[in-house]
Amino acid sequence: MTTETVSARTVLTDITVMLRELLEEYGLDDAEIARDTKFHDDLELESIDLVALSGQLRDHYGDQVNFAEFIAARELDEIIALTVGELVDHVVTSLRAAGEG
Structure with a gap:
């Protein structure tokens, strides 16, 4: 994926697919x-689900997107309140930064 193709819409779609796979285990894939x-x-989602999501992000985007580092920079209440949009923004920023490096 090149930096030109990185858009929040594309990343949101990718993350939605990943989340649906996770949620399917709970019968919530239509959320x-x-x-x-x-x-x-x-x-x-529980912490183990976020670990699984982290693995999916790494598989899809490679080492350019470090979800563990993203989470580690937050307080517990911030992690609990984390939105899909915040993760999308992190992925877009990470991919664009990697493309500039």
Whole structure:
């Protein structure tokens, strides 16, 4: 993926697909996922689910997107309130920064 093709819309679509795969295990794969969707409150994801998502992000985007580092920079209440849009923005920023490096 080149930096020219990195858009928030594309990344949101990619992350939505990843989340649907995770949620399928719980029978929640039809949950509405948007930028303001909260991982904890809306999708009821637990920390183990975020670890699985981290693996999916790495598989899809490579080492350019470090989800563990992104989470580690936050306080617990910020992690609990984390939205899909915040993750989308992090991915876009990371990919663009990697393309400039």
